[in-house]
Amino acid sequence: MFGLIGHSTSFEAAREKARTLGFEEFAEGDLDVWCSAPPQLVEHLQVTSATGKTIEGAYIDSCFVPEMLSRFKTARRKVLSAMELAQKNGIDITALGGFTSIIFENFNLLKEQQIRSTTLEWERFTTGNTHTAWVICRQVETNAPKLGIDLSQARVAVIGATGDIGSAVCRWLSQRTGVKELLLVARQAQPLLDLQQELGGGRILKLEEALLEADVVVWVASLPQTLSIDAASLKSPCLMIDGGYPKNLDTKASGNGIHVLKGGIVEFFSDITWQMMEMAEMDNPKRQMFACFAEAILLEFEGIHTNFSWGRNNISLDKMDLIGAASLRHGFQALGLSAQIDPTPALTTA
CATH class of the missing domain: 3.40.50.720 (NAD(P)-binding Rossmann-like Domain)
Incomplete structure (x- = not known):
């Protein structure tokens, strides 16, 4: 099972999402209420590869919003708590999306493996980088x-x-x-x-x-x-x-x-029934997603349950080859420019 940890693009977007999902206490709450809100597993989904293989996954909202970036302790707690929730739900490989991976790296959360009674198992997580x-x-x-x-x-x-x-x-x-x-x-x-x-x-x-x-x-x-x-x-x-x-x-x-x-950003070859990419304002939310999220899906398709992307400056060309080949095989395509492109003026590289 794969997992995706994400968050809303702004406090107002988060309140609107909460209203849509029926969490009225959060929809009406101020930023302090959201700072104390625990992560929520808000969606279960299935994804079928171009190869025909079907896997199951879950989306966890960390209840973090960018307005919390200046609050170090809150940002730290939000990411670690979301990771704990993923692990407690038995998710084999979870991608850290948006600011969650940035917070993890910049605040060096590798030092914080213990969250309450849970010892986080790093091999269950990937940055998707x-x-x-x-x-x-x-x-x-x-x-x-x-x-x-x-x-x-x-x-x-x-x-x-x-x-x-x-x-x-x-x-x-x-x-x-x-x-x-x-x-x-x-x-x-x-x-x-x-x-x-x-x-x-x-x-x-x-x-x-x-x-x-x-x-x-x-x-x-x-x-x-x-x-x-x-x-x-x-x-x-x-x-x-x-x-x-x-x-x-x-x-x-x-x-x-x-x-x-x-x-x-990547686009999948077929529709996925989920709500989270609509919240992320994708142009085609049933098929488009962040590549970091897609990495967790690919690792689950491939049966690679390990922290594939981890730390800083550890990405090798061999790993890029491996995940790139898997991306194409399972039906992902990198987002491109519109087909209606006027390439003029001519090339200027001198």
Whole structure:
């Protein structure tokens, strides 16, 4: 059995979800009420692979909302309690979705294996980052040529290059895709230097410098609310992959020749009867989902009950190959740009 741990995109969205599900006490409650609310197993579901295999799963709402990020103890407790609930329900492999995986990594919750009377078994959980990284790379490889961008001659900026997903994307694009040049952007200098040495190349730049040069921008860092992008300064065409969370890059960058694609989203080959992706505002909620969630589904299909994606900067190309092949075999497809694309103006990679 697989599990998915998620949360609402905002406090107001969470209250609306609670109202829809019949939890009136939460729907009418303030943020303090939600801070004390326990996680809820809100949905059971079945998924059938393109191979014909059917598996069962459950969705657990952590009752966390982004407005709680500044409350360290609350955020920590929300994630650990949701993991405890998954384990107590006998779920074999559970993906941490949205901010839950970010909280787990950034707050180093590996130190907190004991939650009340439960000792968490780490092998039951995955961040889903390996599949997310593979999907983002596939989105670059598939959609850039549609815009007339020759990746062998293109400069690709990775914003958040030293993170778990970002570093994996850099390894893949450098070693498998063979882009002309990687432009590496992150907050801390030393991890960038370490990554550059590991890759044997790539140019370290500030964000504003990288945006001026990039034919493709892969954004896997949190998007600052104060960020302002001069669309006129971007190359045209320019493919921008919004791999962060929440996905709002399209509100910062728009204009002729700029193509923003929601990164790390996959579409299943058939409908799934569930409510949670409607809450996540997917364009096709019966088929689309976050790639991190899909990783738990894939691991259950494959019978791999282990913490497949765990820690920071541990994603290997071999693991990306494995989960990518499973993704295709079971009927997932990376989200792409609309078929109605005008690739003009012509390629500008000089």
